[in-house]
Amino acid sequence: MTSRVDVVEKPSNDKKSKTEALRQTLKVQLDYDQLTNCMRCGFCLPACPTFKITGMEAESPRGRISLMKAAVDGLMEPGIAFEDQMNHCLGCRACEPACPADVKYGQLIEQAKDAIEKHTTQHRTWVKGLRYMMLKKVVPNQKRMQLVGRGLQLYKKSGLQKFVQKTGAAAVLSAHMKDMEMVIPDGSGKGVVEQLGTFIPAKGIAEKVATVAMFRGCMMDTMFYETNRKTIALLSEAGFDIVIPETQRCCGAMQAHSGEVDVAKAQARDNIKAFRNSGADFIVSNAGGCGALLVEYDILLKDEPEYQADATWFAKRVLDVSTLLMKHGRKLTYHYNTSGETTTLPIVTYQDSCHLRNVMKGGEAPRQLLKQVSGIQLVEMKAASSCCGSAGTYNLTQPEMANQILEHKMCDVNETMANRIITSNPGCQLQMQLGVNKHGNNNEIIVEHIIDFLYDCLQRVERVE
Structure with missing residues (x-):
């Protein structure tokens, strides 16, 4: 019986020079202490979504x-196979809480991806152009993102989306992109600053609880x-004054996870400047993916001593909105009203945002808030903490693996018989909606952000429309 061997293509001189350049960059950028901290114990294996799907050692942290x-x-x-394995990682960081040696895997994978992007030859010309445009020109610029939002709004409200779907024009897209087109969110050409201003006071005659600076996000x-x-409305009801620094930018998470760390650092520096003089007791995020990078700005800028004090000030004040409401806000009353449609309580299940749970350590606050909502059954799904496959842009760049992960996730959802799936991150929300469309046993399942759900359940409140 012959053993399996991997056939390795002999690299050309050109390939050798590129891989050697990548190796040297990895040598400079990777934290060698963290590499050697890994004890190879294997506690990370059952926590890793790609390892659970493939069972391959190389697909584990x-x-x-x-x-x-x-x-x-x-x-x-470090050739193409090396690049592929690094890019297969979702960056969910579920391995970190499982690691007894406290290896900072998230930092290592971002350092590796950043090095790869400096030398990779895998991107086609149009992919390079699209990456440059989106990651460096559009996403970091709020005005350009508002143009994208206005375009989405027009696409959905003009009837163009229905026309594209009805005529089959969407068939020119790949199967996965066609699926994603079905879950495109409603866009807006104006954000909270343009529509609500930069200061929203706490409601009620009681003394305010604290001042909160809101990170509004690019996609959010x-x-x-x-x-x-609705985040602002709930925070105001809970006793917070809300300030929204107008000059803030995208958090940089999308860039950091895509190997564009220098762009992420520039955005972090701008955000620190924007928030530093806000007078805020807390900085609040309502997207787990954003919050996970915001809370690590001090780590992101660790090699820039001139920013360390302000980055530490910033990072220490960042909280997810669920944690802020649960731990610091006035107690609010929530009730789900079925309007007499049924006597059976609706079943609600919660899907964790990986970054909220694993990085911000905020996995319990959303559950505690949901337990305060009367008129529902809260049913915990099996492996709710396991990644849904969204992972920022992962479901676009690695659709095959993302779909396998999502299919497993929807098996767990279907077991709960849930009427509603609640999550705390926009990417997870879209991914779970895609899962309902493709694999749900009930296509009428509603997928919502926790803030939208809580706002609709809030009692005795004068709505801010």
Whole structure:
């Protein structure tokens, strides 16, 4: 019986020079202490979504760290296979809470991806152009994001979307992009600053609880504007004055996870300047993916001593909106009203935002808030903390793996018999809606951000419309 061997293509001189350049960059950028901290114990394996799907060692955090170290030590050429394994990682960071050695895997994978983007030859010309346009020109610029939001608004409200779907014009897209087109959110050409101003006072005659500076986000403010508006309304009801620094930018998470760390750092510096003089006791985020980077601005800028004091000030004040409401706000009353339609309580289940749970350590606050809502059954799904496959842009760049993860996730959802899926991150919300469309046992399942759900359940409140 012959054993399996991997056939490795002999690299050309040009490929050798590129892989050697990548190796040298990895050697400079990767934190070698973290590479050696990994004890190869394997506690990360059952926490890793890609390992659970494939069962391959290289598809695990331990395996990827081994590959990084081997590349840095000159034991292997960091070629296309190396790049692919790094890019297969969702960056969910579920391995970090499971790690007894406290290995900072999230930092390692971002350092590796940043090095890869400096040298990769895999991107086609149009992909390079699209990455440059979106990650460096559009997403960091709020005005340009508002144009995107206005375009989405026009696409959906003009009837163009229905026409595209009815005529089959969407068939020119890939199967996955066609699926994603079905869950495009409603856009808005104006965000909270343009529609509500930069200061919203706490409601009621009681003394305010605290002043909160709101991180409005790029996608949240243009594609999920209503969630931002309802966030402000709930915070005001809970006793907070809300300030919205007008010069803030995208958090930088999308860029950091895509290997554009320098762009992320520039946005972090701008955001710190925008929030530093806000007078805020807290900085609030309503998107788990954004919050996870905001709370690590001090780590992101650790090599810039001139920003360390302000970055630490910023990071220490960042909280997810659920945590802020649960721990610091006035107690609000929530009730789900079925309007007499049925005597059976609706079933609600919660899907974790990986970054909220694993990085911000905020997985319990959303559940505690949902438990305060009368008139529902809260049913915990199996493996609710496991990634849904969204992971920022992962479901666009790695659709095959993302779909496999999503299909497994929807099996767990279907077991709960839920009428509603609640989450705390816009990417998760879209991904779970895609899951309902493709794999749900009930296509009438509603997928909502927790803020939208709580706002609609809020009792005795004068709505801010």
